[in-house]
Amino acid sequence: MTKQCRILLVDDHALVRDALAERLMREPDLIVAAVAPDAKEALARVADSAPDLILMDIDMPGMLCFEAARRVTESHPAVKIIFLSAFFHDAYIDQALAVRAHGYVTKSESPDVVVSAIREVLSGGAYFSEEVRSRIVVDGSGLRLGAGARSRSATLSRREMEMLRYVAQGWNKKLIALRNNISVKTVDNHISSIMEKLDIHTTVDLVRFAIREGLADA
Amino acid sequence: MTKQCRILLVDDHALVRDALAERLMREPDLIVAAVAPDAKEALARVADSAPDLILMDIDMPGMLCFEAARRVTESHPAVKIIFLSAFFHDAYIDQALAVRAHGYVTKSESPDVVVSAIREVLSGGAYFSEEVRSRIVVDGSGLRLGAGARSRSATLSRREMEMLRYVAQGWNKKLIALRNNISVKTVDNHISSIMEKLDIHTTVDLVRFAIREGLADA
DNA sequence: CGTTCCATAGGGTGTTTACCCCAATTTAGT
């Protein structure tokens, strides 16, 4: 018989979290060792629940899941991580791959797919839903966002990405300049190059893009 | 023994839909007669699945769930409707009450709460989660959004609400004026009064508000 | 029958944005 697997399930919606937990517990070899409503709580439960695998929702306020995943892989390298999300934004996939996630399952998949993803990951493999897989390329050092996907937000430089977040937070150029100790002209130049790269020409559409791509909350 | 209840479950995320369906089917008196991934498909399944109750997610692209609910109550007045949502925006509650929904359960509730909400509604009652209930007032003609809640988006006039949606779509004042055959000055006045009512002073924050409140998609 | 809100429209003004030009220094990649 297969060894049992302890799972830490993280989702802010009790409805989803508990329903999925009950589904997972119908599998004899899967044990939901703990559940958590956010990434912070999840970190706190890693030590005492001793999970073999963490199933974590991305769509939680604050977007702290990737930072939490990074910390877990540092302190508990053997723990596998599978992300869940309703979306497959480039920004999400990019960060999931950056923290060396073992899987990314979209919520358009059935619970059965989650179960098979878990088994696949436990046996040393990986599982990425089709929508996600289609944007990934494999190279020497591992998995990366594909060229097609990178043509959008992924081509923004680090500083440009930062500026985009500020804009989407509602900060105007003067405020962004102040808070970053740079010239308003520099902010202007950054935003102009962002707009050129994304072929967006108004602040409003820039904000909508950032929210749609999961770079900022509304 | 209680009569059995046929349920039509509508949610665009298979993960949630199927997991919840399995949970509901553990109750002997509850039958998931059909499931649908969107409001349109749900309408098509009402006739053949003959549900006693429809459990419908609000958070689906297009926001057609309220229109679908309206049509169902017209053609099948006996069918009860409970909405599910991760959010409890004024705009959502307002529309749910407008279509005479029998319940509104937030996704922060456990699946067990959904089950008891269903039973409550079946026995002639109603169920609204606490976050929703706290914004509702009862008057002679039924349920309405409370005064506190109405102090935000609910106090916007019909025309102002319309303008807000245009702004959140990325239209500038000139375009809004053109498409509505009114003066740019009029649009300007509408937007100014919206901003005054909401205590918002930039277009970006207006857009973020509209998206947050479910008045527009990002 | 007045008061209040709504929708319409205009004048005017200072601020902010979008985008054109240019250039220096630093960082990254091949």
Place this chain on the structure above:
DNA sequence: ACTAAATTGGGGTAAACACCCTATGGAACG
């Protein structure tokens, strides 16, 4: 080492935005 990009900063301009004022006709509510 050389090239490309990123990051920084500036001048200038036309458009858009936020907001101040007034004003008229209609609908609503008591």
